[in-house]
């Protein structure tokens with residue numbers, strides 16, 4: 001087995017990886033259709049694609065789609081806790097330079113991104129903008145050969161737009177997250193389901209009857225709140241955007257500031273892309289036993305440094321579930337032993353070290369939804385190649401793909417799912433584009 005991953009990879013892992021990737025392929029028909037076309041057309045002939053994405057079975061399907069299109073690919077993870085090691089074994093066995101393992105240190109995380117940069121990519125595919133950032137900060141000499149990049153998530157797009165505004169962005173990037181077939185599906189249905197998958201796997205908690213506080217009512221938060229309500233939770237939403245708060249209110253949720261929600265919640269989930277949304281003042285007000293999880297991109301949404309400082313004891317209850325004792329009471333005699341019997345002590349539980357819980361404790365989004373997002377990635381990479389070769393026509397900006405790409409992805413998905421829809425008649429087309437017909 002090729003040694004691109006620093007972890008010991010067994011043939012058994014590679015076999016499990018093969019089975020998981022095959023399962024993903026069977027649920028990612030739209031992307032497989034693009035793979036068929038790429039196999040014939042080779043849009044990435046002679047191109048190297050460097051990726052920093054969650055190394056999951058679905059990402060492996062994307063990698064192989066790009067390879068089918070003629071690309072050479074190197075991949076690192078975009079989160080220290082999201083890698084599926086069996087998929088690393090599978091990709092490595094396939095000869096793909098794969099730099100990732102689950103639970104990698106911050107040092108390894110950046111070392112692996114550097115490995116991808118040293119591969120000298122012509123196209124970058126990022127989730128969170130760390131690859132683009134590292135190239136701009138430390139390897140600017142490579143930028144002239146880079147045709148463009150693709151960005152997967154909201155937080156990455158926010159960073160890229162800030163770079164563009166500051167004149168710091170030195171090559172064009174497509175905001176794949178802004179495809180309708182991405183954020184209206186991946187963020188909403190994907191995060192909605194997989195966040196709960198992660199929380200339930202980490203805790204085995206009954207959701208019915210619990211008070212769940214969802215911070216952020218964007219594409220992801222709407223999905224997380226909807227699924228919580230579906231499982232019988234009382235849902236509170238916190239927001240800073242008046243329109244979204246109003247929407248949450250009319251969707252039937254209680255809306256209030258985090259300060260008011262803090263003493264009420266049994267489970268808190270941050271999905272804002274913001275920093276310290278749950279801060280010391282909120283944690284102080286929470287009831288004992290409250291569970292804190294994050295599904296936003298970075299582990300900055302819960303102020304873990306403050307929690308570490310407040311805590312008098314900390315222990316791992318089970319994988320991806322850490323108990324912090326934060327009462328003013330004295331230190332427990334031996335935190336390693338048994339349950340916390342100090343009745344005056346207040347405990348808070350943090351899941352998955354505050355990293356996105358759906359990838360830390362579960363497997364990320366289901367394949368069906370990732371098929372749509374990764375059709376967007378594959379078509380964005382092709383769009384960059386088409387617009388930059390032989391002549392560079394794009395500027396150093398953040399691009400949204402034309403609507404026609406969304407329509408293509410949606411139609412391919414509908415066909416794959418066996419769903420047909422109506423088409424406008426000539427009369428309807430004329431009516432919808434006219435202005436003379438009224439009551």
Ligand SMILES: NC(=O)c1ccc[n+]([C@@H]2O[C@H](COP(=O)([O-])OP(=O)(O)OC[C@H]3O[C@@H](n4cnc5c(N)ncnc54)[C@H](O)[C@@H]3O)[C@@H](O)[C@H]2O)c1
Nearest residue numbers: 153154155216218219220239240241272273274295296297
């Ligand atoms: N877990 C996953 O698999 C996954 C998938 C997609 C996106 N994401 C990440 O989730 C985060 C949210 O993505 P999105 O697409 O929903 O973004 P969005 O911009 O649509 O929504 C974020 C919402 O959070 C609100 N917000 C910001 N600061 C807040 C605060 N202090 N308190 C309360 N609300 C606040 C904003 O007003 C906005 O409505 C991003 O970091 C994104 O990258 C994660």
